[in-house]
Amino acid sequence: MLKENLAFVENEIQAACVRANRSRKEVTLVAVSKTKPVSELRKAYDLGVRVFGENKVQELADKYEELPKDIHWHMIGHLQRNKVKYIIDKVDMIHSVDSIRLAETIEKEAAKHSIRVNVLIEVNVAGEESKFGVSCEELPGFVEEVAKFPHIRVQGLMTIAPFVENSEDNRVIFERLRKLSVDIKEKNVDNITMRVLSMGMTNDYSVAVEEGATMVRVGTGIFGTRDYARV
Numbered sequence: 020m021l022k023e024n025l026a027f028v029e030n031e032i033q034a035a036c037v038r039a040n041r042s043r044k045e046v047t048l049v050a051v052s053k054t055k056p057v058s059e060l061r062k063a064y065d066l067g068v069r070v071f072g073e074n075k076v077q078e079l080a081d082k083y084e085e086l087p088k089d090i091h092w093h094m095i096g097h098l099q100r101n102k103v104k105y106i107i108d109k110v111d112m113i114h115s116v117d118s119i120r121l122a123e124t125i126e127k128e129a130a131k132h133s134i135r136v137n138v139l140i141e142v143n144v145a146g147e148e149s150k151f152g153v154s155c156e157e158l159p160g161f162v163e164e165v166a167k168f169p170h171i172r173v174q175g176l177m178t179i180a181p182f183v184e185n186s187e188d189n190r191v192i193f194e195r196l197r198k199l200s201v202d203i204k205e206k207n208v209d210n211i212t213m214r215v216l217s218m219g220m221t222n223d224y225s226v227a228v229e230e231g232a233t234m235v236r237v238g239t240g241i242f243g244t245r246d247y248a249r250v
């Protein structure tokens with residue numbers, strides 16, 4: 020099942036790249052493995068998957084210990100400041116920076132390890148009350164603040180689009196995030212790049228790729244539905 024799912028997702032990404040006249044190489048598939056047992060991740064690993072996304076600190080740290088060290092771990096979920104220290108030296112990228120205080124903590128912990136941590140700024144494009152993320156209006160000033168931290172490398176933006184029946188409805192969200200990243204890029208802020216646009220999940224990653232996503236975060240489409248009761 021996993022093998023077929025991966026092949027399906029890969030095909031969809033390729034097709035979206037063709038439609039958008041983009042190279043497949045521009046898009047990284049993040050396999051979102053939250054709630055899934057290590058045995059499932061190992062199967063995915065054996066099929067060639069090297070980039071995994073998790074949304075819980077403890078779960079990421081546990082899986083990190085158990086699985087091969089050439090895996091790239093992405094923290095995609097809301098991150099509490101007191102937990103940053105448990106994953107700071109384990110992750111390739113933190114997708115969910117949404118407050119200056121969180122950035123300060125990441126800076127402090129990264130400095131302890133003498134590393135620079137790749138982060139994305141999470142943007143609440145749709146302005147949903149229930150969602151984390153910086154508003155579109157706050158974003159430019161926010162990026163300039165985070166750019167001042169020497170142990171943080173802002174690599175781009177991330178958004179979690181609303182849940183919609185028809186993925187086309189999220190096209191405007193993805194378009195907006197891309198435009199925001201272009202506006203920031205044009206300001207040439209020191210110490211940051213806007214090379215990453217993390218947008219698109221199982222229900223809408225094709226549309227996201229058409230709109231310029233460089234990372235799509237796909238869970239259900241690869242690993243099947245999640246059983247939260249087991250966790």
Ligand SMILES: *Cc1c(COP(=O)(O)O)cnc(C)c1O
Pocket residue numbers: 051053074095096179220221222236237238239240
């Ligand atoms: C769970 C999760 C995903 C994956 O969702 P699916 O709909 O299962 O593909 C992507 N991004 C974030 C931030 C998530 O928490």
